[in-house]
Amino acid sequence: MARISLPALAAASFALITTALALVFFVAPTDADQGFSQRIFYFHVSIAFTAYACFIGGAWKALLHLWKREPRADLESYVAVHQGVIFGCLVLLTGSIWAKISWGHWWLWSENQLVLFLVLFLFYCAYFMLRYSLDDGPQRANMCAVYALFGVILIPVSFLAIRLATRFIHPVVFTRHGPNFHGWILVTYCVSQVALLTLAYTLYRVELAGKRLDLRLRELKRAYA
Amino acid sequence: MTTAEKYVTAAYCVVFGLVLLYVVIIALKLRRLEREVDALTARPEPAQEDEREPVQVG
Numbered sequence: 227m228a229r230i231s232l233p234a235l236a237a238a239s240f241a242l243i244t245t246a247l248a249l250v251f252f253v254a255p256t257d258a259d260q261g262f263s264q265r266i267f268y269f270h271v272s273i274a275f276t277a278y279a280c281f282i283g284g285a286w287k288a289l290l291h292l293w294k295r296e297p298r299a300d301l302e303s304y305v306a307v308h309q310g311v312i313f314g315c316l317v318l319l320t321g322s323i324w325a326k327i328s329w330g331h332w333w334l335w336s337e338n339q340l341v342l343f344l345v346l347f348l349f350y351c352a353y354f355m356l357r358y359s360l361d362d363g364p365q366r367a368n369m370c371a372v373y374a375l376f377g378v379i380l381i382p383v384s385f386l387a388i389r390l391a392t393r394f395i396h397p398v399v400f401t402r403h404g405p406n407f408h409g410w411i412l413v414t415y416c417v418s419q420v421a422l423l424t425l426a427y428t429l430y431r432v433e434l435a436g437k438r439l440d441l442r443l444r445e446l447k448r449a450y451a
Numbered sequence: 452m453t454t455a456e457k458y459v460t461a462a463y464c465v466v467f468g469l470v471l472l473y474v475v476i477i478a479l480k481l482r483r484l485e486r487e488v489d490a491l492t493a494r495p496e497p498a499q500e501d502e503r504e505p506v507q508v509g
């Protein structure tokens with residue numbers, strides 16, 4: 227996948243997002259229970275899984291840094307965690323908007339699944355505090371890698387909290403028997419999921435290119451100093 | 452437009468608004484970095500100090 231050029235990835239993201247939006251608003255049927263507001267879920271759930279994927283990707287790169295000492299792994303882990311935080315922010319925002327329509331509240335502190343996702347999000351926000359409080363070098367890379375690996379433990383906790391909660395007010399999209407929907411709803415969800423994963427990968431590659439250019443610039447400045 | 456439709460529109464606008472903002476910030480940063488790299492690479496190579504002792508030739 228690393229061989230796909232950035233313009234091709236950007237074009238694929240644009241085409242997939244457009245298709246997903248067309249399916250969400252013009253093809254997918256209106257949910258009998260939740261009505262029109264259910265249409266938020268196609269992107270809300272997809273963004274949540276994309277955020278989890280970014281955090282897992284960041285942890286994987288962190289593991290590669292600690293295990294095989296891959297020189298690029300630290301920067302890749304950082305960029306993946308940054309993408310995860312951006313998508314995590316979008317999960318919280320779209321979830322709050324849905325909660326306002328369905329529950330009449332922007333946020334409910336009594337709901338463990340919401341609070342657990344917030345904890346996961348804040349945990350990864352603190353990753354940047356750690357990273358920018360240390361001087362650049364192997365020590366910073368090692369500490370950030372360990373932190374990113376610890377955070378990945380929170381992902382199954384956050385994911386399972388929705389299923390283990392005693393008060394089921396947060397809808398459960400995936401059960402042990404598979405997805406809780408079918409037909410055009412399933413097709414729309416799958417297209418949205420692929421679209422958001424492609425978008426996240428494109429943004430990851432763009433940001434990584436920027437970070438590498440920044441590193442090159444610093445090296446050049448040092449050489450000319 | 453019903454209340455639900457307004458909220459759903461707001462949710463999608465928030466998603467694409469934030470993604471667009473992120474893309475604009477990254478694009479501006481990339482452009483600035485490329486300009487700086489080009490300006491630096493266009494400059495002549497820094498002179499290497501010759502550590503050899505000068506000797507008389509001929």
